[in-house]
Amino acid sequence: MSGMPSAGPTPGKGAAVAAMFGRIAPRYDLVNRVLSLGVDRSWRRDAARSALAHAPARILDVATGTGDLALLLARGAGEGVVTGIDFSEEMLDLARAKAARQGVRVRLERADALALPFADASFDALTVAYGLRNFADVPAGLREMRRVLRAGGRLVVLEFPPPDDRPIGRAMRWYGRSVMPNLGGWLSGDRSAYAYLPASTHAFLEPERLADAMRAAGFGDVRYRLQTFGISALHVAVAA
Ligand SMILES: C[S@@+](CC[C@H](N)C(=O)[O-])C[C@H]1O[C@@H](n2cnc3c(N)ncnc32)[C@H](O)[C@@H]1O
Known part of the structure; x- marks a missing residue:
């Protein structure tokens, strides 16, 4: 799966991705915290603030x-x-247990x-x-x-841009390949x-190309901001 292009339609990718997340689900949170040194939490906090900016009443978290x-x-x-929503029942079971432990109400559905x-x-x-770079067809997902x-609703996307040729990008490439x-x-x-996940990042759309893909899918006012030296990117767009 590691060599698969991430943006165009890729037959069979959905089932392979669902099975892979099913396998790594029990250790997914732990590995995230360790590999990002805990910074992933602040990236999600940024995304949540952005999504909640206009007090939405109905909110969907895709690939939750x-x-x-x-x-x-x-x-x-x-x-x-x-x-x-998520298509991995194993990931959803962990989300349900976490919501129950924290006493937070959220609907969690397989889709x-x-x-x-x-x-x-x-x-x-x-x-x-x-989640986006794992889709079998990114334009169709958008x-x-x-x-x-x-119309007027807000889309907020967190994704890892492919590492560029700056020193931090080269360091990320090494980190993705070796660590x-x-x-x-x-x-x-x-x-x-954990070989597929960085490889899928390296094959994904650069932030400007992802912004173009959002526009092509019917979004306007597309903006993005790089997080932590460009390791992660936060895109925000409005449904036209
Ligand atoms: C890298 S995890 C991200 C999970 C979570 N959003 C987070 O921030 O940690 C990607 C998730 O996307 C889900 N996913 C990938 N493609 C999907 C699809 N087509 N439909 C539903 N879920 C999908 C996987 O099952 C997995 O749980």
Whole structure:
């Protein structure tokens, strides 16, 4: 799976990705904290603040995984209702347990981001954190997200841009090739998953190209901001 291009339609990728996240689910949070030295939490906090900026009443977190962003959203949403979807039941089970432990109300449903089980214009805000590059068809995923957002609704995307040729980019390339498969593999017991994850980042769209893809899918006012020396990027767009 590691050599797969991330943006165009890729047959078979969905099932392989779902199976991979099912395998690494039990150690997913631990590995995230270790590999990012805990900084991933602040990236999600930024995304939650952005998504909640206009007090949305209906919020969807796509590819919610173990639910970290959905729970942040639910804590900050007041009367707003947060739904998280993912196609990995193992990840969702962990999200449900976490929500119960923290006493946070969030709806968690199994669904494919490429065929969301919601009517057009069902949501006021939609987030997706580190999920997009795993989609079997990124443009189709963006169009589906646009469909379920109301006009004027806000899309917030967190994703890892491909490392560039600056020293920090070169360091990230080395980290992705040498450290992640070994450390992530050791912690999770699945070396291939932690080889795929950085490789999928390296093959993903640069921030400006992702902004173009959002515009092509029916979003306007697309802006993005790099986080922590460009290791992560936060894109915000409005459904046109
Ligand atoms: C890297 S994890 C990110 C999870 C979470 N959003 C976070 O911030 O930690 C990617 C998640 O996307 C999910 N995913 C990938 N493609 C999907 C799709 N087509 N439909 C639903 N979930 C998908 C995976 O199952 C996995 O839980």
